[in-house]
Amino acid sequence: DPLPPLLPKKQLQRAESLPEPGPSHRCYGDPEPRAGSILYSIPLPQLRHGEGAPPQDRPSWAPKKPLAKSQSLGEPLTRSSPQKAPSPSLKELxxxxxxxxxxxxxxxxxxxxGVVLGCQEASLARLSAHIQEELVGPxxxxxxxxxxxxxxxxxxLSVLDPQPCCQSGDAWYFRVGFTFEHSQLQFAAKVPKPCCSSLGVQSSLGTHCSIQRLLGHFTDRLPQELVLPGIPGKQSQGPSREDLACPAPQPVLQVILCAEVPQQTLAEFVKGSHALHRTSPGHYERLGCLLLLQLCMGLEHLRGQNMAQGDLCPExxxxxQCPCPPRSQQGQKEPLGLSLPRLLISSFFKVQGKQRACSSSQEQDWSQSLTAASPPSAAELNVGRLIYQILHVDIPLENILGFRSKTLPEIPLLSIYSAGLKRLATLxxxxxxxERVSIExxxxxxxxxxxxxxxELFARRRKSLALLRGWLEVKRTLLLLRFAENTAGTGVSPGLEEWLCCQxxxxxxxxxxxxxxQVLYA
Structure with a gap:
């Protein structure tokens, strides 16, 4: 039988792939890369593997793993969206x-x-992690x-001061010392007031820059030299001759060891800042915005763990105080009240107290929302009231409830932040x-x-996603350039405000x- 005719051969077209990176060779005479040099390594030092830094067992200039996904020649690389995390290859560049x-x-x-934008996001993430570690410790x-x-x-423990360094609405705080790894550490011994204990909740909150951090706890008799102000009895009045001859035993109290030593409460800060608000309204109201921002971030963290804040009041x-600046900045101390402190939420419960009489069931519901820890609206209402308190505007509970006053008190327009804070408080x-805005x-x-x-960005331009995307990309670039210029020019290390900006x-x-x-500029 005759053989069938041969079929024509098909020409298979293979997609050309990007060349896999081979081992890089350094030419003779090239400078030896130095670890930690900004010319050879963008990632900040002291970052551990897993935080965006190159692995410790491989230098940053060593060959990376080949690209896992084949990319055809002539096909444009997909531009990374700002809201998506950069790919691992971009993180290691x-x-x-x-x-x-x-x-x-x-x-x-x-x-x-896309590569530049991805590198910017990765660099911001590394920088943010580095600053956070400086603020809260490894x-x-x-x-x-x-x-x-x-x-x-x-x-x-060694008691560093018999008097409390701070007294909040629910506890006294004492400065104590402890020797650890051949160094003397300082932290706070928190002595809760009667009927005020949130240890069970607080010990499971995890680490957050705006949440009080626990190191340990115990129950023991209070040292004889410690003074608890405000407690009726001989202890707050000073020892008498009989007490010195035969001192009465101190009470056995619960003690919580906290990593941060508080200087004052927000209530004390607001009370002592009337003059600063009057002479430097822009600076003071910016501080107020930064403190409120820390509070909102802490409340978001609590809600993410299905926890509720307690008595959310300035007390x-x-x-x-943030960590001390490096040696090059030691002589640049800001006057008291001008520097930004860390704000910590320390109360995760409701202290039971007397409630005022309510004239209606609806008003009672609103009153409970302001004081109880469980309703979801409690945080929003309390933060709104806190804005007025920070701005030194008296706002009684009746005005917040809106039953005895149709309008909220006026907030004076003293700075570029006043109108925005007024708008936020109203919402x-x-x-x-x-119609009420959430904490987020x-x-x-x-x-x-x-x-x-x-x-002003939208004064002569129509607001659009493209305009806002471009604004974000330019501001990210300028932010990273500012960090580089400040570090090289003045030796100023980024601090709490820079970390909040990075976030x-x-x-x-x-x-x-x-x-x-849309909500703010409506």
Missing amino acids: TFGTADGELGPLLENPGGVC EDRQQLLEAELAGKRWAA NLLLV LLHRDPH QARGILQVLLWGPRQ YFQGATEHTLYQVT
Whole structure:
């Protein structure tokens, strides 16, 4: 039989893939890369593996893993969206990355923008993690300290001051010392007031910059030299001759060891800042925005863990001095009241007290929302009231409830922040729960008040997602340049305000900005 005719061969078209990066070779005479040099490594030092820094067992200029996904030649690289986390390859890019590895990312001009934006996001994440570690301390060191303090009591601690360093609405705080790893540490011994204990809730909250951090706890007899002010009896009046001859035994109380030593409460700060508000309204109201922002971030953390704040009042919000600046900044101390302190939520329960008589069932519901810890609206109403208190505007409970006063008190327009704070307070205290903004929305409004976009951006331009996306990209670039210039020029290390700013530009998207500006500038 004749053989069938041969079929024509098909020409298979293979997609050309990006070349896999091979080992990079350093030419003779090239400078040896130095670890920690900004010319060769963008990631900040002291970052551990897993926080965006290159692995410790491989230098930043070593060959990276090949790209897992094949990319056809001529196909533009997908531009990374600001709200998405950068890919692992972008996280590992540094100034010292070999040119052979950069080449595939640069073959299409459209991909360069995506690479730059991804590197910016990764750099902001590393910088934010580094600043947070400077503020709250390394997590592994805290765990070692907690283990060392387990089972310790007053005998293992040295009382640095018999008088409380701070008295909040629910506790007294004493400065104590403890020797750990051949160094003397200072932290606070918190002695809860009668019927005020949140240990069961507080010990499971995790680490957050705006939440009081626990290191340990015990129950023991109070040392004889400690003084508890405000307690009726001989202790608060000073010892008599009989007491010195035969001292009465101190009470056995619960003690909670806290990592941060509070300087004062928010109530004391507001009370002592009338002159600052009058002479420097812009600076003071900016401080107020930053303190309120810390509070909202802490409340978000609590809600994320299905926890509720307790008696949210200025007397239970603590202010802690940030870590001391490096040696190059020691002579640049700001006057008292001008520097930004950390704000800590320390109360996670409701202190039972007398409630005023309510004239109606509806007013009673509102009153309970303001004082009880469980209703979801309690935080919003209390933060709204707190704005008035920070701005030194008296606002009785009746005015908040809106039953005896149709309008809220006027907030004087003293700075560029006044109108925005007034708008936020009105939205938080709205009588209709459906019109009331949430804590998450309040946090976004405060961030826009502090760092923009301001209303002038939309004066001659139609607000659009493209405009807001471009604004975000430019501001991220300028923020990183500012950090670099400050570090190189003045040696100023980023602090709490810079960390809050990083948090904003790390998580903001054009969509969230559109929603927030719609509410704020309505």
